[in-house]
Amino acid sequence: MSAVQEAALDEYMAQRTRGNAGQPGLWPEMNDIEPDLQAFASQYKNVATVFSNVIFDTSQYGANTVFESMFDWLDEIMKLASVHPETLFVVRAHPAEVFPHHESEEPVGDWLKERNHLAIPNVYFIPPTNYISSYELLKISRFCLVYNSTIGLEAVVLGIPTVTAAAGRYSGVEVTHAPTSQKAYIKLVEKFLKKGPPPVEDSVRQRARYCMYQFFFRQGLDLSAFLESPNWILKAIDASALHPDNSPETSIIYKGIMEGGPFYYPH
DSSP: OOHHHHHHHHHHHHHHHTTOSSSTTSOSOOBOOOHHHHHHHTTSSEEEEEEOOOTTSGGGTTTOSSSSSHHHHHHHHHHHHHTOTTEEEEEEOOGGGGOTTOOOSSOHHHHHHHTTGGGSTTEEEEOTTOOBOHHHHHHTOSEEEESSOHHHHHHHHTTOOEEEOSOOTTGGGOOSBOOSSHHHHHHHHHHHHHHOOOOOOHHHHHHHHHHHHIIIIIISOOOGGGEETTTTEEOOOOGGGGSTTTOHHHHHHHHHHHHOOOSSOOO
16 A cells, blocks of 8 residues: 555544544444443453444445344354353444334344343443444454454454454455354354464555555545435436546446446546
8 A cells, every 4th residue: 555545544443432523423422431331341361352244234235144034143143142251242332223215124232131231241332322432442442353244344454363254345355354154253252262362464464555545545435425415315406417428437337237337436
């Protein structure tokens, strides 16, 4: 990455950690960890933060290559929690579960409660309406467990070892620990719980940074000109605004579909 690209990514990441980037309205505020959680976490040998996805997210299409579903994965994590009382498992529900007009019909909190997983003493659940900073949670975590959420990639950039459980946008980059079977996944997490994970190498962190730059600055097409904030509802616009000659984003989409071009911004 060039110095300009590095600086652009640093600035964007600074905005993300303050909740000022990404989906409008998703993070109306971003809070530090409450003293109660800090005190509770200090009682444990390890903290493993578990980040769930929203089940309807487009990232879940084709994701289930190791587990049958995200809930199947969470079930296995809760089984591990029940036999590792020395580790605090902080389960963070995705804030998009309660995003206006897109509320999840399968909230993680409801599922955990129905399965009686919230009764496990070393499981701490953070609901989607609690805007604790995920980055502050990573600071107290020995390692991070994600299904395929982008926070897993960000965790690696911050030097936090991460285990992914599903196929995702950064699967092929090889920056996370990504077992290819349920048996291998459980065995690896057990090893991390007992012995701790290996540190993230600098070369891996830099590769993760390059991957993030590609996601945020090249592959993420900015269609905000056609949407109303904060609920991402389509604006009443003249159809001519969508013509490939009038928008670099629709031009990229048009060329991708009609000419087989790449669906990302040029360098």
